[in-house]
Amino acid sequence: MDTTSGTLDEALHRLHGRGPEFREYLSNHGPMAVEALIHRGRAGAVHRWLDTYETRLEEVPPPRTRITEANWHEALGDTARVTDWTAYFSRLISRQPWREVLAQWWPRLLPGIAGAATHPAIRVGHAVRALTTDGEDAARLSELAHALGYWAARHTLLPFSLTPSGRAEPADALAALPRIAERDVTPLRGYAQLSGTPGWLETTGSLGVPQDPEAARERLGELVRAATLNYAAYGHGDGVMLVHAATAPNAVLRTLPALPRELWSPSLAVAWTATAAITSIYAADTPLPPPDASSVTAEEVFELAADHGDAHVIKFADTALDVAAASEDGDDRALAAALNAVRLIGSGD
Structure with missing residues (x-):
C-alpha cells in the first residue's frame, strides 16, 4: 500500500473536483478504481489512468438548498441534491468522528443500496478501507463524505419488502x-x-x-x-x-x-x-x-x-x-x- 507518496490523496483531490456521475446516470468510478489500484501495489499507474478516465467526467453539479437534520428526509433519494448531500456529510465529519457518522447513517442508507446499481455503497466500502488501512486525513475523510452523499442522493428502495x-x-x-x-x-x-x-x-x-x-x-x-x-x-x-x-x-x-x-x-x-x-x-x-x-x-x-x-x-x-x-x-x-x-x-x- 502506498502510504508515503500521497498518490491516493492526490488522486482524490483531482476527483473531488468532478461530479459523481456523467452522461446523466453513469457513475464516476474513479475514486473506487484508484483506491483499488493503490491497495494492490499499482500506485505508479494511477495518474496515467486518471489522465484518460478524467476526460469523460463532468463538473460538480450546482448546490440547491442546504440539508439539515430537520429536512434531510425530504432530500433522501433526490439526485439533484447530490452536492447538497456532500456538503452535509462534510460538515458532519468535520464535527464528529467519521465512525460515529457512519454508524448513524448506515441504517438510514442501507435500505437504499440498490440506487445507481449499488455504486454508492461500493464507493463507501472503498472509502472505509482507505481510512482503516491508510489512516485518517483530509482527503480520505472528504472521500467518505462524497461517497455517503452520493448514496443519500441515489438512495433507491427495491419495490418490495x-x-x-x-x-x-x-x-x-x-x-x-x-x-x-x-x-x-x-x-x-x-x-x-x-x-x-x-x-x-x-x-x-x-x-x-x-x-x-x-x-x-x-x-x-x-x-x-x-x-x-x-x-x-x-x-x-x-x-x-x-x-x-x-x-x-x-x-x-x-x-x-x-x-x-x-x-x-x-x-x-x-x-x-x-x-x-x-x-x-x-x-x-x-x-x-x-x-x-x-x-x-x-x-x-x-x-x-x-x-x-x-x-x-x-x-x-x-x-x-x-x-x-x-x-x-x-x-x-x-x-x-x-x-x-x-x-x-x-x-x-
Whole structure:
C-alpha cells in the first residue's frame, strides 16, 4: 500500500473536483478504481489512468438548498441534491468522528443500496478501507463524505419488502435464483420485474441470516465468494453489470469492522437481497467454462486487470483477490472469475 507518496490523496483531490456521475446516470468510478489500484501495489499507474478516465467526467453539479437534520428526509433519494448531500456529510465529519457518522447513517442508507446499481455503497466500502488501512486525513475523510452523499442522493428502495429468514447457504440460494423474463434492461426496470418472477421472492427469502454478528460476517464472506465464483460461469449474461453482485456485498463486508456489531446481521440481509436482484437480472441462463487460472498468480491477475484499464475489471479483480486470499485450499476459481471479466468487458466500458 502506498502510504508515503500521497498518490491516493492526490488522486482524490483531482476527483473531488468532478461530479459523481456523467452522461446523466453513469457513475464516476474513479475514486473506487484508484483506491483499488493503490491497495494492490499499482500506485505508479494511477495518474496515467486518471489522465484518460478524467476526460469523460463532468463538473460538480450546482448546490440547491442546504440539508439539515430537520429536512434531510425530504432530500433522501433526490439526485439533484447530490452536492447538497456532500456538503452535509462534510460538515458532519468535520464535527464528529467519521465512525460515529457512519454508524448513524448506515441504517438510514442501507435500505437504499440498490440506487445507481449499488455504486454508492461500493464507493463507501472503498472509502472505509482507505481510512482503516491508510489512516485518517483530509482527503480520505472528504472521500467518505462524497461517497455517503452520493448514496443519500441515489438512495433507491427495491419495490418490495423482503427479509431473508430461511436456512440456505449463499451458494445454494444463488444457484437457485430464477431469471427475469425481460432481459437487457436498466436496473430499475429489472427491479420492477423481480417480485413477479415465479419463485424469486421465495428463493431470495431462503437465505439463512445468522443473528450472531461473527456468524453474519462469516456468512457475508461466503456470499462474496459465491457471487464471485458465479461470475466465472455466468458473467457472459452481462459482463459489466454482474460484477456488482460481488463487489457490492464485498463493500459491505469491508465496512462491517467500522460499524457497531448489531448492524452486521441486517447488513448481510440487505447485501444478499441486492446480490440476488443483480444476479436474476444480469446473470446468463446457462454457464460457460471460465478461463484457466491454474498457472497464474493473484498478482499476475491483478496486473492484467490494471493493464486492461476498465474500472469494473479493476474493482472486480480487487474483490476476486480478496476471495482468493480467504481460500484455504488454494482454489483458483476466484482468479478465473477475474480473468473472465478481463475477457468479457471492453476497455471502453
